[in-house]
Amino acid sequence: MLKLFHTPGTCALASRIALEDAGADYEIVRVDFSPQQQRSPDYLEINPKGRVPALVTDRGVLTETPAILAYIAQAFPAANPAPLEDPFAFAELQAFNAYISSTVHVNHAHGPRGSRWAGKQSSFDDMKRKVPETMAAAMDLIEFNMFEGPWVMGETYTVADAYLFTVARWLEGDGVDIDALPRIKDHMARMSMRESVRCALAEPT
Amino acid sequence: MLKLFHTPGTCALASRIALEDAGADYEIVRVDFSPQQQRSPDYLEINPKGRVPALVTDRGVLTETPAILAYIAQAFPAANPAPLEDPFAFAELQAFNAYISSTVHVNHAHGPRGSRWAGKQSSFDDMKRKVPETMAAAMDLIEFNMFEGPWVMGETYTVADAYLFTVARWLEGDGVDIDALPRIKDHMARMSMRESVRCALAEPT
Numbered sequence: 001m002l003k004l005f006h007t008p009g010t011c012a013l014a015s016r017i018a019l020e021d022a023g024a025d026y027e028i029v030r031v032d033f034s035p036q037q038q039r040s041p042d043y044l045e046i047n048p049k050g051r052v053p054a055l056v057t058d059r060g061v062l063t064e065t066p067a068i069l070a071y072i073a074q075a076f077p078a079a080n081p082a083p084l085e086d087p088f089a090f091a092e093l094q095a096f097n098a099y100i101s102s103t104v105h106v107n108h109a110h111g112p113r114g115s116r117w118a119g120k121q122s123s124f125d126d127m128k129r130k131v132p133e134t135m136a137a138a139m140d141l142i143e144f145n146m147f148e149g150p151w152v153m154g155e156t157y158t159v160a161d162a163y164l165f166t167v168a169r170w171l172e173g174d175g176v177d178i179d180a181l182p183r184i185k186d187h188m189a190r191m192s193m194r195e196s197v198r199c200a201l202a203e204p205t
Numbered sequence: 206m207l208k209l210f211h212t213p214g215t216c217a218l219a220s221r222i223a224l225e226d227a228g229a230d231y232e233i234v235r236v237d238f239s240p241q242q243q244r245s246p247d248y249l250e251i252n253p254k255g256r257v258p259a260l261v262t263d264r265g266v267l268t269e270t271p272a273i274l275a276y277i278a279q280a281f282p283a284a285n286p287a288p289l290e291d292p293f294a295f296a297e298l299q300a301f302n303a304y305i306s307s308t309v310h311v312n313h314a315h316g317p318r319g320s321r322w323a324g325k326q327s328s329f330d331d332m333k334r335k336v337p338e339t340m341a342a343a344m345d346l347i348e349f350n351m352f353e354g355p356w357v358m359g360e361t362y363t364v365a366d367a368y369l370f371t372v373a374r375w376l377e378g379d380g381v382d383i384d385a386l387p388r389i390k391d392h393m394a395r396m397s398m399r400e401s402v403r404c405a406l407a408e409p410t
Contacts, residue, residue: 095272
């Protein structure tokens with residue numbers, strides 16, 4: 001059975017939504033950041049990166065949200081369609097997820113996690129101040145250039161929708177005016193009504 | 206014909222190596238960062254992100270190195286084998302490329318491009334000072350946990366090798382001791398001897 005190591009509020013939500021969409025038989029394990037459980041020897045044994053998500057499969061452990069989402073899409077194609085036979089269309093889906101991972105998520109992380117990239121409190125404060133601007137710019141690009149509508153990739157719901165929803169939930173806390181992003185706002189509202197999303201947002205037991 | 210928008214010294218090298226490996230019929234267009242050509246209206250028309258690489262295909266433009274590499278692997282499977290039919294193995298390849306993109310490249314960028322994430326010179330200096338540490342930590346994880354050997358994914362050369370080589374070339378400038386990373390150092394030496402790599406490193410005409 002698949003096992004997802006997950007922390008509420010993190011990007012691991014995207015993988016959880018995709019697993020719910022897939023109707024996958026999976027177990028969820030909560031990793032608690034407050035006692036730095038992600039840095040415990042037991043967890044580092046599972047994921048030496050000390051991050052979430054990590055998806056344990058019968059073949060081994062997968063990390064990195066874009067890779068996990070592509071895996072779920074490929075393993076459960078009925079529920080998470082991806083144009084695997086069309087290199088260009090598949091690359092477009094991957095490019096969207098790569099942008100979220102390497103730009104949007106990174107911009108966001110400069111708020112709470114500046115110590116990853118600098119040493120001084122004044123730098124952390126400076127980074128935190130810039131988050132509303134960098135997040136708004138990245139989301140503008142999605143709103144006006146990348147989002148096809150009604151779903152991220154167009155007519156068909158894909159794993160990219162789970163990933164966009166996950167990071168869009170950070171916007172309010174990041175000081176971004178969601179009203180300036182009407183397509184993303186509407187997408188969030190439609191995502192929130194999906195059964196898979198409601199289940200994925202429930203506290204793991 | 207494929208057209209790769211490329212700037213020497215950047216991560217666009219990985220895509221260029223993969224195209225050379227593929228024996229692809231492609232044209233290379235140099236984007237010059239010094240007059241900020243990547244921010245010119247003409248280039249933003251091609252890639253609104255204002256970054257390289259961008260790969261123009263007959264279907265449209267692709268961006269994000271992990272997506273471009275997966276596209277090349279899928280479009281030229283003989284030269285760039287990828288386990289496309291095996292969701293787990295393909296996800297492992299993707300996870301490697303996602304780690305380079307969202308962690309290794311991001312750590313590196315805090316040296317020359319701190320202004321993406323902060324506003325003050327003191328923060329840029331602070332970020333720059335931490336680059337040797339963050340790059341060494343990320344490359345240690347590759348050296349000791351992720352690199353299968355003799356190639357990144359094991360016995361078979363893949364597009365991930367082109368990506369690792371591309372970022373390993375930054376290590377000296379980033380203040381990382383490559384002698385502490387013997388497997389990556391050996392990989393660099395073997396990559397440097399490949400004809401595709403020599404061609405990709407040649408000045409575009």
